[in-house]
Amino acid sequence: MAEPMELLCWGGDWDLPSVHTDSLIVLAYAKFSGAKLAVKSIDWSWRTITASVPQLHCEGSTVTEPTQILNFLRKRRFNADYELTAKQGADTMAYIALLEEKLRPALLHTFWVDAENYANLTRPWFTSHSPFPLNFFVPGRQASLALSRILLTKAESPLLNITEVEGKIYSEAKECLNLLSHRLGNFHFFFGDTPTSLDAFVFGHIAPLIKAPLPSGQLQKHLNQLDNLCQFCNTILKNYFTDASAEKRMDCSPTATHDPVDANLQKLTQLVNKESNLIEKMDDNLRSSPQHRPHRHETKPLALAGERNLTPP
Amino acid sequence: MSLAAEAFVSQIAAAEPWPENATLYQPLKEAQILLSDSASSLAVQTFLRMCGLPVLVSCRANAEYMSPSGKVPFIHVGNQVVSELGPIVQFAKAKGHSLSDGLDDVQRAEMKAYMELVNNMLLTAELYIQWCDDYTATEISRPRYSSPYSWPLNHILAYQKQWEVRRKMNAIGWSGKSLEQVYEDVSQCCQALSQRLGTQPYFFNKQPTELDALVFGHLFTILTTQLSNDELAEKVKSYTNLLSFCHRIEQTYFKEHDRESQSGSSRHSKGSLP
Numbered sequence: 001m002a003e004p005m006e007l008l009c010w011g012g013d014w015d016l017p018s019v020h021t022d023s024l025i026v027l028a029y030a031k032f033s034g035a036k037l038a039v040k041s042i043d044w045s046w047r048t049i050t051a052s053v054p055q056l057h058c059e060g061s062t063v064t065e066p067t068q069i070l071n072f073l074r075k076r077r078f079n080a081d082y083e084l085t086a087k088q089g090a091d092t093m094a095y096i097a098l099l100e101e102k103l104r105p106a107l108l109h110t111f112w113v114d115a116e117n118y119a120n121l122t123r124p125w126f127t128s129h130s131p132f133p134l135n136f137f138v139p140g141r142q143a144s145l146a147l148s149r150i151l152l153t154k155a156e157s158p159l160l161n162i163t164e165v166e167g168k169i170y171s172e173a174k175e176c177l178n179l180l181s182h183r184l185g186n187f188h189f190f191f192g193d194t195p196t197s198l199d200a201f202v203f204g205h206i207a208p209l210i211k212a213p214l215p216s217g218q219l220q221k222h223l224n225q226l227d228n229l230c231q232f233c234n235t236i237l238k239n240y241f242t243d244a245s246a247e248k249r250m251d252c253s254p255t256a257t258h259d260p261v262d263a264n265l266q267k268l269t270q271l272v273n274k275e276s277n278l279i280e281k282m283d284d285n286l287r288s289s290p291q292h293r294p295h296r297h298e299t300k301p302l303a304l305a306g307e308r309n310l311t312p313p
Numbered sequence: 314m315s316l317a318a319e320a321f322v323s324q325i326a327a328a329e330p331w332p333e334n335a336t337l338y339q340p341l342k343e344a345q346i347l348l349s350d351s352a353s354s355l356a357v358q359t360f361l362r363m364c365g366l367p368v369l370v371s372c373r374a375n376a377e378y379m380s381p382s383g384k385v386p387f388i389h390v391g392n393q394v395v396s397e398l399g400p401i402v403q404f405a406k407a408k409g410h411s412l413s414d415g416l417d418d419v420q421r422a423e424m425k426a427y428m429e430l431v432n433n434m435l436l437t438a439e440l441y442i443q444w445c446d447d448y449t450a451t452e453i454s455r456p457r458y459s460s461p462y463s464w465p466l467n468h469i470l471a472y473q474k475q476w477e478v479r480r481k482m483n484a485i486g487w488s489g490k491s492l493e494q495v496y497e498d499v500s501q502c503c504q505a506l507s508q509r510l511g512t513q514p515y516f517f518n519k520q521p522t523e524l525d526a527l528v529f530g531h532l533f534t535i536l537t538t539q540l541s542n543d544e545l546a547e548k549v550k551s552y553t554n555l556l557s558f559c560h561r562i563e564q565t566y567f568k569e570h571d572r573e574s575q576s577g578s579s580r581h582s583k584g585s586l587p
Contacts, residue, residue: 179426182421
């Protein structure tokens with residue numbers, strides 16, 4: 001059972017193990033289900049134009065597309081959805097359809113069609129991660145695929161122009177993000193305390209949007225206002241992906257003290273965060289207490305409301 | 314329509330009550346309409362009946378071209394024309410008729426998610442079977458789609474539509490799928506719907522919502538339409554609670570009206586549900 005399975009995917013940047021949504025979905029699911037994957041990035045190789053990423057190689061067979069790869073892993077007993085009820089399994093399918101239909105067009109637009117983002121972020125990144133002479137072709141091909149997908153699925157006859165479709169797809173995407181936020185509520189993951197395939201799909205879609213330094217990102221701004229989704233993304237990165245980056249650091253400089261140093265640093269950061277939360281809560285309480293001049297509380301309601309919004313829940 | 318125009322239209326819509334002469338347009342029932350269009354049209358009709366809004370069904374050969382978005386069905390209410398279930402639901406809501414008011418935010422999120430599931434899987438599968446499967450396209454879809462037109466227009470329009478649908482399938486990655494895989498996807502979608510429905514009368518317990526209308530539209534059409542083989546209908550029939558769900562909605566919303574109006578509801582079908 002311990003044959004190494006090899007996954008081909010795009011490389012990582014901006015604190016993420018991969019910048020490509022589908023690759024992130026597979027990586028996250030592998031972490032959740034405990035599958036050991038040997039991750040090979042296709043950067044700087046001819047595979048950037050020949051392979052359809054992500055691709056799983058195992059014992060001679062090749063599987064592409066996230067849903068197929070997840071099915072394959074499940075058949076191999078790497079199942080993160082084991083504890084879901086039938087209804088939750090049905091909900092998973094429904095929410096994945098929602099993501100694909102409403103969020104993906106807007107993500108494709110943000111990264112590949114929006115002129116500023118494409119010119120300043122996406123194209124340079126993909127060009128620098130492709131070998132010569134493919135770096136001239138790879139980003140352009142992806143961009144045209146993204147544009148045609150958006151136009152064919154979302155543009156109906158009076159909306160043949162991409163600018164008119166933009167408004168529609170962004171409003172649908174914002175609605176979709178709001179719906180996800182409502183569904184997640186205050187929980188760590190979508191179905192209780194353990195992550196499942198739905199968490200992998202949501203993570204794969206929203207992580208690039210949160211972490212990428214987009215020059216013009218109205219969707220990113222909207223997402224940053226949804227605290228629980230950002231928290232969700234950071235939790236997964238912290239719990240499932242930082243050990244990977246810590247291992248990488250260990251590989252480059254073989255000193256065993258780095259691992260406990262990182263762990264200590266994490267604990268310290270958490271303590272400092274908790275302290276600052278406590279201090280802010282105390283500050284809030286002091287401000288709203290009756291001893292603290294009440295007329296000031298009435299004359300500056302907006303300022304206090306602004307401060308309340310800033311304090312984390 | 315741009316967002317500002319949509320908001321403006323819904324303001325105007327809110328001003329008037331639902332008129333008596335609202336009309337729903339769809340392609341010709343006997344000769345022209347295809348599975349996917351019939352399903353969408355039935356979904357809209359079911360939704361309007363659930364809201365208690367009267368609508369006359371009018372069959373036109375050029376319904377697709379009259380529609381503002383190019384998709385059928387569309388309704389003509391007062392001096393406004395609205396097409397597709399999503400905008401029609403919003404339009405009805407602007408006029409004060411809504412089925413999903415009693416749902417809280419999480420339930421509404423679930424309802425939207427399930428509606429997307431049906432659109433994503435069932436509707437796309439129907440389109441695939443109609444236009445990307447060569448046998449069905451040649452024997453059924455192309456002849457039916459172009460039946461009102463004479464040569465050479467019928468060939469041109471049929472092939473144009475087929476090419477358009479195949480391009481869309483290519484863009485979303487369905488062109489690599491085989492027919493078996495598509496049937497498997499339909500089966501999984503039905504399984505998800507069946508598990509969500511459970512033993513409840515409707516998807517959100519006591520009251521029907523637009524999700525019930527959409528699911529009924531698609532499932533009923535699949536069950537009662539004759540295609541080249543019955544495999545699609547068999548997939549749906551294997552889920553008994555979905556079958557009884559369809560029966561229940563047919564009994565509640567269609568049988569009494571049919572008895573009252575005595576309109577010959579002859580469909581391109583094997584009759585009512587088995």
